[in-house]
Amino acid sequence: MSTFTIPGLSTDDGARVAAVLQERLSAYNDLHLTLKHIHWNVVGPNFIGVHEMIDPQVDLVRGYADDVAERIAALGNSPKGTAGAIEADRSWDDYSVGRDDARAHLAALDLVYTGVITDSRAAIDSVGKIDPITEDMLIGQTAQLEKFQWFVRAHLENSGGNLVHEGSSTELDAADKARKA
Numbered sequence: 001m002s003t004f005t006i007p008g009l010s011t012d013d014g015a016r017v018a019a020v021l022q023e024r025l026s027a028y029n030d031l032h033l034t035l036k037h038i039h040w041n042v043v044g045p046n047f048i049g050v051h052e053m054i055d056p057q058v059d060l061v062r063g064y065a066d067d068v069a070e071r072i073a074a075l076g077n078s079p080k081g082t083a084g085a086i087e088a089d090r091s092w093d094d095y096s097v098g099r100d101d102a103r104a105h106l107a108a109l110d111l112v113y114t115g116v117i118t119d120s121r122a123a124i125d126s127v128g129k130i131d132p133i134t135e136d137m138l139i140g141q142t143a144q145l146e147k148f149q150w151f152v153r154a155h156l157e158n159s160g161g162n163l164v165h166e167g168s169s170t171e172l173d174a175a176d177k178a179r180k181a
């Protein structure tokens, strides 16, 4: 426990915000690793489009991890950036799709983004009343994550506004539906 934090916050509130941010840090660290895994494992006719679409998002999410970690430090706490921290903090499983075609990966990735964005919105809600600066940072990050999810979904959407993997609750099921669509 630190003896200092951001001016205007109690050290308890600083620690509360830092704990919320630690979960986002591990989520972002897991996400940029998952994105690279897809970058390496996508195959098939649309390989190059997806392979190249992923890398700018890796850079963006790595930047978000950096911003979140440095905010934790500014709050007077210690950001945990190790593989063990990701494992300890996460409530989800490893990304489950290996070598597969573009739409299969994108359908699975859509579920990944739904999980990350849902948790980020909950984090925005929980820090909002304590620290509007952290809230503002998370809002900006989440807006860009939501934009990228639209990029992902645009590959999976038909003219009627349906997603090919609609109703899937697991990545493998989503990938399977998208592969057959």
Ligand SMILES: [Fe+2]
Residues within 6 Å of the ligand: 039
């Ligand atoms: Fe690469």
